[in-house]
Amino acid sequence: MSLNRSWLLSSTLALMAALSGCGPADGAAAPSTAAGKGRGHVTLLNVSYDPTRELYEEFNAAFKRQYERQTGQTVTIDQSHGGAGKQARAVIDGVKADVLTLAIGYDIDQIARRTDLLPTDWQSRLENNSCPYTTTIVFLVRRGNPKGINDWEDLARDGVEVITPNPKTSGGARYNYLAAWGYALRKFGHDELKARAFVKSIYKNVPVLGSGARDSTITFVQRGQGDVLLAWENEALLAIAQLGADALEIVVPSVSILAEPPVAVVDKNAASHGALAAAQAYVRYLYSPEGQRIVARHYYRPYQPRFADPEDLKRFAKVETFTVNDVFGGWPRAQAQHFDDGGVFDVIQNELAQGR
Amino acid sequence: MGPSAASAHRGIAAGHAAAPRLQGTTADARWLEWLFIGVSWAFLALVLLVPLGAVFCEALREGLRAYFDAFDDPYAWSAIRLTLFTAAIAVPANVVFGLAASWAIAKFEFRGKTVLITLIDLPFAVAPVVSGLIYVLLFGMTGWFGPWLASHDIQIIFAAPGVVLATIFVTFPLVARELIPLMQEQGTDEEEAAASLGAGGWQTFRRVTLPNIKWALMYGVILCNARAMGEFGAVSVVSGHLRGKTHTMPLHVESLYNEYNFVAAFAVASLLAMLAVATLAVKTAVQWRMQRELQDSAEP
Amino acid sequence: MFRRTASTSARALPGFGLTLGYTVLYLSLIVLLPLSALLLRAGGLGWDQFWETVTHPRVVASYRLTFGTSLAAATINAVFGLVVAWTLVRLRFPGRRLLDALIDLPFAMPTAVSGIALAAVYSPHGWLGQVLEPLGVKVVYTPIGIMLALTLIGLPFVVRTLQPAIADLERETEEAAASLGASRWQTHRRVIFPSILPALMTGFALALARAIGEYGSVIFVSSNLPMKTEIASLLIVSKLDQYDVGGATAIAVMMLFISFGMLLVINGLQRLASRRYREAL
Numbered sequence: 046m047s048l049n050r051s052w053l054l055s056s057t058l059a060l061m062a063a064l065s066g067c068g069p070a071d072g073a074a075a076p077s078t079a080a081g082k083g084r085g086h087v088t089l090l091n092v093s094y095d096p097t098r099e100l101y102e103e104f105n106a107a108f109k110r111q112y113e114r115q116t117g118q119t120v121t122i123d124q125s126h127g128g129a130g131k132q133a134r135a136v137i138d139g140v141k142a143d144v145l146t147l148a149i150g151y152d153i154d155q156i157a158r159r160t161d162l163l164p165t166d167w168q169s170r171l172e173n174n175s176c177p178y179t180t181t182i183v184f185l186v187r188r189g190n191p192k193g194i195n196d197w198e199d200l201a202r203d204g205v206e207v208i209t210p211n212p213k214t215s216g217g218a219r220y221n222y223l224a225a226w227g228y229a230l231r232k233f234g235h236d237e238l239k240a241r242a243f244v245k246s247i248y249k250n251v252p253v254l255g256s257g258a259r260d261s262t263i264t265f266v267q268r269g270q271g272d273v274l275l276a277w278e279n280e281a282l283l284a285i286a287q288l289g290a291d292a293l294e295i296v297v298p299s300v301s302i303l304a305e306p307p308v309a310v311v312d313k314n315a316a317s318h319g320a321l322a323a324a325q326a327y328v329r330y331l332y333s334p335e336g337q338r339i340v341a342r343h344y345y346r347p348y349q350p351r352f353a354d355p356e357d358l359k360r361f362a363k364v365e366t367f368t369v370n371d372v373f374g375g376w377p378r379a380q381a382q383h384f385d386d387g388g389v390f391d392v393i394q395n396e397l398a399q400g401r
Numbered sequence: 402m403g404p405s406a407a408s409a410h411r412g413i414a415a416g417h418a419a420a421p422r423l424q425g426t427t428a429d430a431r432w433l434e435w436l437f438i439g440v441s442w443a444f445l446a447l448v449l450l451v452p453l454g455a456v457f458c459e460a461l462r463e464g465l466r467a468y469f470d471a472f473d474d475p476y477a478w479s480a481i482r483l484t485l486f487t488a489a490i491a492v493p494a495n496v497v498f499g500l501a502a503s504w505a506i507a508k509f510e511f512r513g514k515t516v517l518i519t520l521i522d523l524p525f526a527v528a529p530v531v532s533g534l535i536y537v538l539l540f541g542m543t544g545w546f547g548p549w550l551a552s553h554d555i556q557i558i559f560a561a562p563g564v565v566l567a568t569i570f571v572t573f574p575l576v577a578r579e580l581i582p583l584m585q586e587q588g589t590d591e592e593e594a595a596a597s598l599g600a601g602g603w604q605t606f607r608r609v610t611l612p613n614i615k616w617a618l619m620y621g622v623i624l625c626n627a628r629a630m631g632e633f634g635a636v637s638v639v640s641g642h643l644r645g646k647t648h649t650m651p652l653h654v655e656s657l658y659n660e661y662n663f664v665a666a667f668a669v670a671s672l673l674a675m676l677a678v679a680t681l682a683v684k685t686a687v688q689w690r691m692q693r694e695l696q697d698s699a700e701p
Numbered sequence: 702m703f704r705r706t707a708s709t710s711a712r713a714l715p716g717f718g719l720t721l722g723y724t725v726l727y728l729s730l731i732v733l734l735p736l737s738a739l740l741l742r743a744g745g746l747g748w749d750q751f752w753e754t755v756t757h758p759r760v761v762a763s764y765r766l767t768f769g770t771s772l773a774a775a776t777i778n779a780v781f782g783l784v785v786a787w788t789l790v791r792l793r794f795p796g797r798r799l800l801d802a803l804i805d806l807p808f809a810m811p812t813a814v815s816g817i818a819l820a821a822v823y824s825p826h827g828w829l830g831q832v833l834e835p836l837g838v839k840v841v842y843t844p845i846g847i848m849l850a851l852t853l854i855g856l857p858f859v860v861r862t863l864q865p866a867i868a869d870l871e872r873e874t875e876e877a878a879a880s881l882g883a884s885r886w887q888t889h890r891r892v893i894f895p896s897i898l899p900a901l902m903t904g905f906a907l908a909l910a911r912a913i914g915e916y917g918s919v920i921f922v923s924s925n926l927p928m929k930t931e932i933a934s935l936l937i938v939s940k941l942d943q944y945d946v947g948g949a950t951a952i953a954v955m956m957l958f959i960s961f962g963m964l965l966v967i968n969g970l971q972r973l974a975s976r977r978y979r980e981a982l
Contacts, residue, residue: 138542138543211927253925260659268826398929434792444781504720523732531739539735593714601715605715651812
């Protein structure tokens with residue numbers, strides 16, 4: 046019996062060892078590690094949100110070249126993309142992100158508040174509130190704009206179907222919602238009740254709430270749902286470039302919101318494997334002339350337009366914008382009032398579901 | 402849980418014995434038979450065949466070249482490798498468990514047996530998303546063992562071990578469920594005879610029990626493997642979506658789809674579907690062997 | 702907890718301690734320990750907060766949708782699965798083997814792929830969607846789409862549990878019924894149906910349990926509107942994305958209890974049905 050028991054114990058230990066030890070976390074399955082592991086090699090993990098896939102593919106390659114030239118160190122950069130909330134939660138639960146490039150400062154705030162991975166004043170560490178690029182919210186409509194959609198009011202009309210993701214899970218969707226709210230505040234002389242009714246009448250026209258920005262773009266473009274897609278300008282320009290300029294066009298509203306996707310170094314994670322310097326160089330390189338040029342090429346509005354290709358800048362329409370800080374008193378307040386459980390968005394959805 | 406091989410045994414035998422009597426008093430009208438066949442095909446076409454066809458059509462929309470280009474990508478290969486790696490651990494782990502559990506349950510009487518059988522079924526009542534969540538609660542930084550694991554530099558979730566664990570959980574009952582009813586039906590006579598002839602436990606198992614259950618075991622392995630390679634919900638919660646590191650094939654499909662790379666997404670999906678078809682081909686061969694052996698043993 | 706009650710014979714087989722010990726240990730490590738983490742995390746909320754979370758109107762609406770569409774899908778599978786299983790076992794026709802082999806496919810296909818494929822086929826621009834659209838039938842982004850996805854993933858369970866039961870039917874009983882003057886329909890209703898009812902219920906229960914937890918395929922074919930087309934699994938994920946782990950675990954625990962309870966009830970009914978049938982013989 047004791048023989049049995051020791052066999053049992055050792056086989057269990059072997060199982061556990063097999064599970065925790067030989068996983069390809071640092072093993073065979075990662076192409077990054079195949080690139081070389083000698084001295085002077087560093088690996089960075091950039092945890093980002095959905096629409097930055099194409100941007101960071103090019104930026105990472107450029108940074109790699111530059112960093113190697115400058116320091117002699119080779120860099121491998123791993124990417125993770127997903128909804129901003131999901132990504133931030135994964136970092137809190139233990140994804141070893143060295144750099145965060147998320148949609149909203151609020152999600153990085155959550156990481157700073159719930160862990161000691163980076164200081165709570167992270168946003169003041171880089172220029173322009175840690176935003177090397179910005180974007181705004183525009184409308185994507187079918188070619189020829191058959192429903193005649195020109196401004197926010199047209200979204201509230203009967204018979205117009207609006208596609209936007211769920212603000213509970215998507216950062217972009219929160220910008221869409223706040224942009225509409227901000228427009229209404231202006232229009233109705235800062236009457237909160239009227240603004241609420243206006244936003245509600247837009248959401249009454251939403252037939253599908255996607256889980257993320259990409260999800261909604263595919264619903265609108267591939268599945269042919271809806272008359273207008275609320276999208277980040279960069280996402281809308283990219284969708285036109287990749288999915289067909291002959292079928293879609295952009296409508297710029299009279300006023301919109303300034304979307305400020307921030308970047309941050311996760312100090313503790315980066316320091317734990319000797320990548321702090323590389324991580325800092327990485328986010329700083331976003332502000333460099335080359336970084337700004339790449340950013341503009343991928344449809345983001347660069348912080349310093351003078352470094353960008355003028356041809357790229359021509360693609361951005363003139364639009365008057367307001368910020369979340371100006372109109373809503375910052376993300377924590379906007380989040381608590383509108384998007385937390387029981388917030389205004391939930392109440393509106395409840396009323397709509399009950400047909401009120 | 403899938404079909405039970407034990408019942409399949411019986412099914413095939415009964416079906417064949419009964420076949421010659423089809424036209425007797427027990428047959429239905431001819432038009433009714435055709436109606437049944439028509440309804441069966443139509444139902445499967447609507448629910449299964451047309452969507453499956455769409456996968457291949459989309460994958461081949463831009464020709465074979467674009468199709469194969471989808472696999473000319475280190476991320477696709479790392480996803481394929483991780484999927485195979487995961488199945489290579491999850492399936493044997495559940496086979497060992499299935500054999501142990503069915504031996505204990507089928508060959509011995511003990512109190513609490515019903516409870517044990519129910520608990521083995523438990524993962525089946527757990528939503529895949531929750532199957533992933535429970536491991537985050539255990540091994541995440543805010544979970545029970547997270548801080549301890551971090552201080553010892555062991556990464557379980559958001560790494561391959563988490564993917565493997567979640568997969569083991571989801572496929573947990575599959576092998577055991579195949580074996581338990583069959584071994585219960587077979588009883589203990591043969592094993593006891595072997596033991597009385599002086600055979601050791603291991604020898605008895607290998608020479609007597611294993612040949613009796615090999616096809617059911619094979620069947621369980623096939624089902625377990627199919628599910629292990631295709632799991633999405635549970636894996637997506639524990640993966641952390643690190644491209645090239647913790648993306649399995651189903652996650653890679655989703656990622657490609659989100660990159661507007663539809664041809665590649667459907668190409669990888671079609672590879673998964675083909676893996677499924679290959680698995681099913683093996684399964685059909687296994688059933689065929691089973692049937693042959695049964696017929697051979699029926700004719701002395 | 703587990704003690705051997707009786708030795709089956711004087712020459713007892715070896716390996717009881719080893720196999721049962723390993724079974725219990727593995728079960729505890731892989732299933733019970735993680736699930737207890739879930740229960741404790743939800744318990745940490747306190748009863749009031751737990752109850753408030755799981756009875757919130759939006760959450761209740763998601764249960765209604767999840768269990769409603771799952772029940773509908775399992776029922777569709779029970780009806781058509783019975784037809785398919787009967788056809789496969791009793792009838793001989795060209796393509797039978799192919800049809801038989803295809804049944805397991807939904808089990809092996811990744812659910813995300815099923816979801817994307819269904820969305821592609823049944824969306825208003827898809828192959829079948831453009832046929833259905835003019836008829837006023839919207840499939841994708843409605844509860845019908847969810848039901849379709851759940852039907853797809855539940856299909857093998859009903860067919861595969863029914864096949865052996867139908868094959869096991871003894872022709873003698875049917876012949877006896879016929880010789881006693883029963884019509885074919887009476888034979889079906891009085892003799893055949895009761896005998897395969899237990900298997901049908903098992904298949905139904907398995908398809909139902911699988912459907913309730915489904916996530917991967919549903920999110921692609923549902924419009925995910927709160928109170929309307931938002932399934933419970935999606936609500937769990939969206940709570941997690943909002944850093945509300947407690948709320949997510951509360952809904953998860955509630956769902957676990959409901960589906961486990963349903964499985965127990967249906968298993969009980971099934972046992973009852975098979976006992977009735979045996980007594981009737």
